[in-house]
Amino acid sequence: DTGVSQDPRHKITKRGQNVTFRCDPISEHNRLYWYRQTLGQGPEFLTYFQNEAQLEKSRLLSDRFSAERPKGSFSTLEIQRTEQGDSAMYLCASSLGAGQLSYEQYFGPGTRLTVT
Amino acid sequence: QKEVEQNSGPLSVPEGAIASLNCTYSDRVSQSFFWYRQYSGKSPELIMSIYSNGDKEDGRFTAQLNKASQYVSLLIRDSQPSDSATYLCAGGGGSQGNLIFGKGTKLSVKP
Numbered sequence: 001d002t003g004v005s006q007d008p009r010h011k012i013t014k015r016g017q018n019v020t021f022r023c024d025p026i027s028e029h030n031r032l033y034w035y036r037q038t039l040g041q042g043p044e045f046l047t048y049f050q051n052e053a054q055l056e057k058s059r060l061l062s063d064r065f066s067a068e069r070p071k072g073s074f075s076t077l078e079i080q081r082t083e084q085g086d087s088a089m090y091l092c093a094s095s096l097g098a099g100q101l102s103y104e105q106y107f108g109p110g111t112r113l114t115v116t
Numbered sequence: 117q118k119e120v121e122q123n124s125g126p127l128s129v130p131e132g133a134i135a136s137l138n139c140t141y142s143d144r145v146s147q148s149f150f151w152y153r154q155y156s157g158k159s160p161e162l163i164m165s166i167y168s169n170g171d172k173e174d175g176r177f178t179a180q181l182n183k184a185s186q187y188v189s190l191l192i193r194d195s196q197p198s199d200s201a202t203y204l205c206a207g208g209g210g211s212q213g214n215l216i217f218g219k220g221t222k223l224s225v226k227p
Contacts, residue, residue: 031213040124042204042217043160056214091159095213100167102213103148107159 002026004108006092012114013082020078021111025094031102032075034067035091036060037110043091049075050097082115089113119144122205122218130226135192137221139205142186145216146208149181151190154202154220164190195225 005024013019025032030051035043046065047057051072061067064082069075079086089112093105119142129135137151148167152160166172166179166188178191188207192199202220209216 033214040219042120042206042219043215045209045214045216048214058214089159097213100148103150103208103215104162104165105150105215106162107152110159 004092004094004106006090006108006111008111009109010112010114012116014116015082015084017082018078018080019082019113020076021090021092021113022074022076023092023108024074025092026106029094029096029106030072031095031097031105032069033093033095033105034075034077035093035107037089037091038087043107046077079113082113084115087113087115119216120205120207120218122203122221124219125222126224127221128224128226129195131195131197133195133225135195135199135223135225137190137192137203137205137223139188139190139218140186141188141205141207144209147183148208149179149188150206150215151177151179151188152204152206152217153199154204156201160204192223195223197225197227199223200225 033048034046037043049069064080089110091110092108095105151164154160164179166181176193180189204220205218206215
């Protein structure tokens, strides 16, 4: 399977704990995106990387959130001091970073976070 | 106006009928548009992209883009129960490549 993979698929944590999610993009894709989706809403953009450089962050990405893509391959998204409002599906997507193709994004299966 | 708007539905059609899904967008959305299908509990799956005015057909799916009216649609011909899902419309968010999604339209195809 050469699609986008994410780990873990589900995470239950207590409020105040830190969590980290991992995303492995499609191998030839140099752009990697993080989105968050809550029930009844479309995915909301959080941040994206071109290779190892983090090029844009949404205002949704508070100081408790940090993302890395150290070698331009996999990426991690960490949430510190989790809050109940962080409960959502965290989606990773990747694309070729070339013109219009940069918009053709392919999503991984997501990580469902539940904060109790 | 929200940047990408869709009727949340649900839209119910009988098996074999044409399902028509619609989406409007604001000036802030760039001119690349996408339709994603999302089954309950799963992640979005890209099914169509359209970049220029007019129609684009792929199998049972036809995407239509009208830039003057800021309107995008998806037609599904010969709808099947397996097409029952939420359909998300998305537009390019600008030069950086992130997508702006609508809330999605839930489609139900009745046997």
